[in-house]
Amino acid sequence: MAEPTGRREQNKRERRRRLEDVALELFEREGFDKTTIEQIASEAELAPRTFFSYFATKDDLVLADYSERLDRILTELEQRPEDESAWDALRASFAAVAADYESEHDRIRRRFTIMASNPSVFARSLHLQAGWEQALTQRLTTRLGTRADDPAPRLLAATALAVMRASLQHWLTAPHTPALPALVQSGFDQLASGLGTH
Amino acid sequence: MAEPTGRREQNKRERRRRLEDVALELFEREGFDKTTIEQIASEAELAPRTFFSYFATKDDLVLADYSERLDRILTELEQRPEDESAWDALRASFAAVAADYESEHDRIRRRFTIMASNPSVFARSLHLQAGWEQALTQRLTTRLGTRADDPAPRLLAATALAVMRASLQHWLTAPHTPALPALVQSGFDQLASGLGTH
DNA sequence: ACCATACATGCAGTCACTGCATGTTTGCAA
């Protein structure tokens, strides 16, 4: 049951972190493509072969925090009151994540730069987000208490993620954009009040 | 200006088609990973090196029709009346695409199987869909006549695609599902009437 | 101190993908 203090765990965490740090710096300095696993491993003082026991692919280095991000969403969702509508619960959960992003503006932007110039990383990012959608769908299915073949949970999850992604994209590329949480909120609001207007 | 009848064009089209046909068959028989570019080229009676003047990556073989699919969406959208709301125009356009998918059920399902068991193909598919989102966003920006920093067009595009994707996923995985066009329609309807209910 | 297990590492290999050089095919014009 002893999780934390073992030297093993500690070393593992430290190495993983070192790989990530070193890699992101190299990606920025030299570019993603120009940077080889060999360089990364060497700078992190590890054998190249060892890299692959920490990250499955080079792409994953850029997206190391995605699983924590999902945890965050789910945790927030868990804390919403039972009687709140699913959409409102999602809105609140994503507001929290949006605030995270806002406060990590620099890191997010740096990663976005890498993704924008590297198709496979971008693709991988979307793939991980599809995993979020799956997890959210399951969670919403139990929350709503609907049957497994009700399309509603998946639709809600997909829509919420779409709002988040669109807001993020807009926030990072459009000039004169408001803060991310505001964008996200307004997106959720627009969908809540229906789309028949425009 | 002579486009079609040139022998060059004709050969090119035929070879591309041959590569696609041969590849999909091999993927089904042997699995995506077990199939090498060398095999594909050999069966298509081309040199391995030549493969790469027809497809940039192995992944793209599976998704060869994605650009036509985008064309279809945009064409449909173009034909919608000016005074229709953007959301209704999107609904009608995606209904057409949904009908396409429904009628190509087998092909779609086959491709889905490959994607489901192969992360990089799945990721690539999502990446191409992000391209659709971009194209749709531009189109909607001009249609709505809004400024470049209005988040509405992107939000609409992202949401519509989310409905489409969620419906497709549901259609392909859930038991006892209605026809795809009906699913898509109902998704669009739910968002049009607001999400506050559940 | 001892042992079993987890783990870092080395080695050899596969395969997608690329740049460059070369020969062949095609379209066009004289």
Place this chain on the structure above:
DNA sequence: TTGCAAACATGCAGTGACTGCATGTATGGT
């Protein structure tokens, strides 16, 4: 028909991500 130039198929020689396997070493519990 002939000849030329551009387009293109192909071959060659890489590079680099990623994998399976075998082996030694560190770790944690006894």
